[in-house]
Amino acid sequence: MGRYIPNTAQDRQDMLEKLGLHSIEQLYEDIPCEVQLKNSLALPVPLSEMELVNHMRDIAAKNKTVDQYVCFLGAGAYDRYIPSVVRHVLARQEFYTSYTPYQPEISQGTLQAIFEYQTMVCELTAMDVANASMYDGASALAEAVCMACQATSREKVLVARSVHPQSKEVIGTYSRFRGIKVQEIGYADGRVDMEELKRHMDGDVAAVVVQNPNFFGVIELLDEMAEVVHHYGGLLVVSANPISLAVLKPPGHCGADIVVGEGQPLGNPLNFGGPYLGFMATTQKLMRRMPGRIVGQTVDLEGNRGFVLTLQTREQHIRREKATSNICSNEALNALAATVYLSVLGKEGLKEVALLSMRKAHYAFERLISDAGCSPVFSTPFFDEFLVKVSTPVEELNRALLSCGIIGGYAVERDYPELQGGWLVAVTEKRTREEIDALVREVSQREGKAIDI
Numbered sequence: 001m002g003r004y005i006p007n008t009a010q011d012r013q014d015m016l017e018k019l020g021l022h023s024i025e026q027l028y029e030d031i032p033c034e035v036q037l038k039n040s041l042a043l044p045v046p047l048s049e050m051e052l053v054n055h056m057r058d059i060a061a062k063n064k065t066v067d068q069y070v071c072f073l074g075a076g077a078y079d080r081y082i083p084s085v086v087r088h089v090l091a092r093q094e095f096y097t098s099y100t101p102y103q104p105e106i107s108q109g110t111l112q113a114i115f116e117y118q119t120m121v122c123e124l125t126a127m128d129v130a131n132a133s134m135y136d137g138a139s140a141l142a143e144a145v146c147m148a149c150q151a152t153s154r155e156k157v158l159v160a161r162s163v164h165p166q167s168k169e170v171i172g173t174y175s176r177f178r179g180i181k182v183q184e185i186g187y188a189d190g191r192v193d194m195e196e197l198k199r200h201m202d203g204d205v206a207a208v209v210v211q212n213p214n215f216f217g218v219i220e221l222l223d224e225m226a227e228v229v230h231h232y233g234g235l236l237v238v239s240a241n242p243i244s245l246a247v248l249k250p251p252g253h254c255g256a257d258i259v260v261g262e263g264q265p266l267g268n269p270l271n272f273g274g275p276y277l278g279f280m281a282t283t284q285k286l287m288r289r290m291p292g293r294i295v296g297q298t299v300d301l302e303g304n305r306g307f308v309l310t311l312q313t314r315e316q317h318i319r320r321e322k323a324t325s326n327i328c329s330n331e332a333l334n335a336l337a338a339t340v341y342l343s344v345l346g347k348e349g350l351k352e353v354a355l356l357s358m359r360k361a362h363y364a365f366e367r368l369i370s371d372a373g374c375s376p377v378f379s380t381p382f383f384d385e386f387l388v389k390v391s392t393p394v395e396e397l398n399r400a401l402l403s404c405g406i407i408g409g410y411a412v413e414r415d416y417p418e419l420q421g422g423w424l425v426a427v428t429e430k431r432t433r434e435e436i437d438a439l440v441r442e443v444s445q446r447e448g449k450a451i452d453i
Contacts, residue, residue: 012024063272065270066079066270066407068405069402069405069406069407070405070406070407070431070435070438070439071407071426071430072364072406072407072408072409072425072426072427072431072439073407073408073409073410073426074384074385074409074410074424074425074426074428075164075215075385075409075410075424075426076137076164076166076215076262077262077264077270077273077276078243078264078265078270078426078428079270079428079430080243080265080353080428080429080430081353081428081429081430082267082268082269082337082341083267083341083344083345085340085344086267086337086340086341086344089336089340090333090336090337090340094109094110095109095110095113095333095336096333098110098332101114101309104306104307104308104309108306108307110332111295111307111308111309112307113332113335113336113339114132114133114295114307114332114335115295115296115297115307116339116343117130117132117133117335117336117338117339118130118131118132118294118295120338120339120342120343121279121280121281122281124242124245124246124250124342125240125245125250125251125252125256125259125279125281126250126251126252126253127251127252127256127259127281127282127283128252128281128282128283128284128287129281129282129283129284129287129290129294130279130280130281130282130294131280131281131290131291131292131293131294132292132293132294132295132332132335133263133277133278133279133280133292133331133332133334133335134260134277134278134279134280134291134292134327134331135276135278135327135331136262136264136274136275136276136277136278136331137164137167137239137260137261137262137263137264137276137277137278137279138164138166138167138169138170138262138278139170139174139278139327140239140260140261140262140278140279140280141163141167141170141171141209141237141239141260141278142167142170142171142173142174142175143174143260143280143291143325143327144207144209144237144258144260144280145157145159145171145174145175145180145182145206145207145209145237146174146175146178146180146291146325147258147282147286147289147290147291147325148206148207148234148235148237148257148258149178149180149206149207150289151206151235151286151289152206152207152233152234152235154204154205154206154234155179155180155181155204155206156180156181156183156204156205156206157171157175157180157181157182157183157205157206157207157208157209158183158184158185158197158200158201158205158207158208158209159171159182159183159184159185159208159209160184160185160187160192160208160209160210160211160214160220161184161185161186161187162187162190162191162192162210162211162214162215162216162218162220163209163210163211163214163215163239164211164215164239165215165415165416167211167239168184171209180206183200185197185200185208187214187216189378189379189380190214190216190218190377190378190379190380190387191214191218191220191221191380192210192214192220192221192225194221194224194225194228197225197228198228201228201229201231201232201234202232203232203233205229205232205234206234206235207229207234207235207236207237207257207258208225208228208229208234208235208236208237209237209239210222210225210236210237210238210239211238211239211240212238212239212240212241212244212248212251213241213244213248213382213383213384213385215412215424216377216378216382216385216386216387216412216424217361217382217383217384217385217386217387217424217426218378218380218381218382219248219380219381219382219383222236222238222249222251222254222255222256223254223255225255226254226255226256227255230255235257235258235286236255236256236257236258237256237257237258237259237260238251238254238256238258238259238260239259239260239261239262240259240260240261241261241262241265241383242261242262242263242265242266242279242338243265243266243350243353243354243357243384244354244383244384246347246350246351246353246354246355247351247354247355247358247383248383252281257282257283257286258280258281258282258286259280259281259282260278260279260280260281261278261279262276262277262278263276263277263278263279263334263335263338264276264277266337266338266341266342267337267338267340267341267342268334268337268338275331275334276331276334277331277334277335277337277338278331279335279338280292287311288311290311291325291327292325292327293309293310293311293312294309294310294311294312295307295308295309295310296308296309296310296311352429353429354383354384356429357383357384357427357428357429358383358384360384360427360428360429360431360436361382361383361384361385361386361425361426361427363427363433363436364386364425364427364431364436364439364440365382365386365388365425367436367437367440368388368425368439368440368443369388371440371444372440372441372443372444372447373390373391373443373444373447373448374388374389374390374423374443374447375388375389376388376389377389377419377422384426384427384428385424385425385426385427386424386425387412387419387422387423387424387425388422388423388425389419389421389422389423390421390423390443390446390447391421391447391448392446392447393421394408394409394411394413394421394422394423395411396446397423397443397446398411400442400446401439401442401443404438404442406435406438406439406442408423408425409423409424409425409426410423410424411423411424412424
């Protein structure tokens, strides 16, 4: 299909004749007259292709993106560098226009790409098996909660307060009509309050849900948490930052039972909020309870390697009452982007991205504390995102930064009233020393601590 289809009056008449109709109105004869629109739609006059392209370009130009601004905003979506080869592979028509691989004999390319994606997710998370991807990180986490309740036959879930607020909202939506009771566990110095967790753990808890690094950027103590949870027969569900897995101990080696996360940082642009990519991995014991589907590798009658949909637990493929989830599809193109991204970078490249992000974030943190008048909120280790307190109202600070071509951090007081003045700053591998110094300089002027950089 072209980007613009100029159907003429003669084209429409030809189509009507092909259908054996005299007018378009005959298509709506089954719609009661009283609900039909009697007047014309208030639409602008038709435009030629050239006029329409120029018009849409003018509208798009009103948006300002990370191509024009320096971005220090994270909070779940990150401005990372995407190698050009990712877009080139995605644009190939075999991938870009392919649909669900119902017929494996003609879908080997798509199936193999998904299989490779699953393999990489397993290697990143140190889990046994991964599915063909989920809608996004938040829904993947909610699906993991439902999966844990089904696996343990329990209906109580403890969710860390340090989990992304929007993910917690999605968990609440999923749980509301499933009879799942969700209870929040607080934090101490930015991490899950282990004493509070121990007080609330009992034989009724299906799972404990934690994010690592958490919403504040702080690194959680997963090993200690897993020990507490497993003592009561519960499951540990971890939402992980995939970039951090190149340098942090993977959740699978910390005792996690289900690992999910937002795959947007893996070769997917910000896209004004989506589409994104949710990944999910688990143990072999829980494999058959995973939502969605899994691509497996096999051999045909002639001994050639082939790929098929091995496990399909969604309701479209099996009886509704036996389905583990009603998820209809997976984000195959976004998963392909992640696969190409990881393939191009390799283990060492991904590690370099993670280390660059971490080192630059710590440089920015130290400069904001020592030279810009900000104060630390927590003393616990962080990865590439951190929370500082500013005296200037955060929204006012962000507006001032925007006028200087800088997208500032996230105002956490929107979701955590107890953290008034909290400013969540993300630093990726894209940020340069000059950009970080410019941020520090602008913040110092607003915080009343002028410096000379």
